[in-house]
Amino acid sequence: MITFQSVSKRFPDGTTAVDDLDLEVQEGEVTVLVGPSGCGKTTSLRMVNRMIEASSGRIVVDGQDVKQVDPPQLRRRIGYVIQQIGLFPHRTIGENIATVPELVGWDKRRTKARIDELLQLVGLPVEVVDRYPHQLSGGQRQRVGVARALAVDPPIMLMDEPFGAVDPIVRSRLQDEFLRLQQEVQKTIVFVTHDIDEAIKMGDRIAILQQGGVLAQYATPEDLLAEPASDFVADFLGAERGLKRLALIPVSAVKAEPGPVVSPDDPGDQALAAAEAFGSDWVVVVAADRRLLGWVDAAEASKRASVGDARIRPFRLQVNADDSLRAALNAMVQSHTGVAVRVSDGERYEGLLTLELLSKEIS
């Protein structure tokens, strides 16, 4: 755990980069520091491993005031990843990853085994060990940067815009990979970004900082989006706050409506009755074993002897319990029926989500 206790940083020129910051970074969580430039997020990060010294206040890492630890010793226990990666161009990938093991005096065999393990962990082929950084792509270099930071398995990682220098497609993939990796390694991570979407995606908790290094709000992404503490936070979260919230809420969090359901064997009249009761001009067709078959136009079905005689049209987009409400909303706006149909893994019908349900959820 990392605790900031009334931490301030004033530079000699009189500017205040961080102003009386109190923050608790929970163990095993990703805490994102986010805010506009000049909000002191990088300064805060760098005070943890004493790349920058705090002017006042205390930073406690695992019960120990960082001021009482020799900086090089402190830094070897804290992984560090920056946007520019900063790989050593004169060392091979293997030697780069071996940097901290060498500093703390691991033997060759242990280091070698760890390099292989880490390359696998970050998804790089073993052949890269003997290459030099300039022979790798940007995405590969970023992975090496992460592997190097993880080398001695430090409990804490500091990451400063780690995915800022790669193109959006690679960035999104690296983010996903990193989240998967984090599930596995469970590090205590402080993550700096200026991108609120990245913060929402990566953070278990988000600290929004504003100019002058003032903490505007510290909360989980869900709480932040639901209840921004100030106009600044609301502005920073952006105009699509509702959509961003929907992206964080799983379909399973909302109780689906049963909807107007008929079976193919039901008489055609019944489709019309069900549709009218629901207030639609279509009905969902579900087989006896609850398998979703599609939907039919109620007026058309009523002219047939049974529902199965009418044309049954498929729902092009379906959602299941793990999808986000944002995916459900997408299904709604893309479907003729204006609803999102929820199915189980076995394609069994579980109910409908309507716009009304969604807005009730986030209002």
Add this chain to the structure above:
Amino acid sequence: MTDGPPTVLAAELIRWSWIGDHLDDIRDDLLQHLQLTGLAVLFGMLLAFPLALAAIRWPRLYAPILGFTGVLFTIPSLALFILLIPFTGLKIWTALIGLTIYTLLILVRNMVEGLRGVDQDVREAAQAMGYTPARQLFRVELPLALPVIMAGVRIATVTTIGLVTVTALIGWGGLGQLFLDGFTLNFPTPLIVGVVLSALLAFAADLLLVGVQRGLTPWARDRGS
């Protein structure tokens, strides 16, 4: 007969028998030339390194250091040696001090530029990994500055090889001794041998240093600009 026609002079330009008779002297001169050059560049590096570190640590010192070594560099070499003689006599030190002083400007400048040229990100990463400042200098910054530093060493070496011929005037001339011999004997062969050998020596030394640099910086080899 006494005043030979030009054709005879040309034939006399290189008298192989003289070379054959003086092989030992020529070898000694060559070795002394090598020794003076090697020591001067070595001492130059030993002196330039702390000066360069000081210039990086306290940037305000850089301009005065460059200015001072620059002024030293502009002193005519002959004058410098004559100035030194009252203090150091006609010993090898006189030659070495002079030669070393002339390497300083190039060596200090290239060391400072080389070390300053190391990427800020790389430096920060090294610090964040937990390098102590001294270890960071020797394990990260110096290796990365090496191509620029070596470029300086090459220039200093070739310059010194040329300059050593001047120190013949104070009795420590290496191949320059041959120039004096030719001059005093009024006979061109030693002069030509001296010129050719010192040019070859400069060329060989430069080639050797390029080889050393390539050996020390395998990472920079197949790198685009």
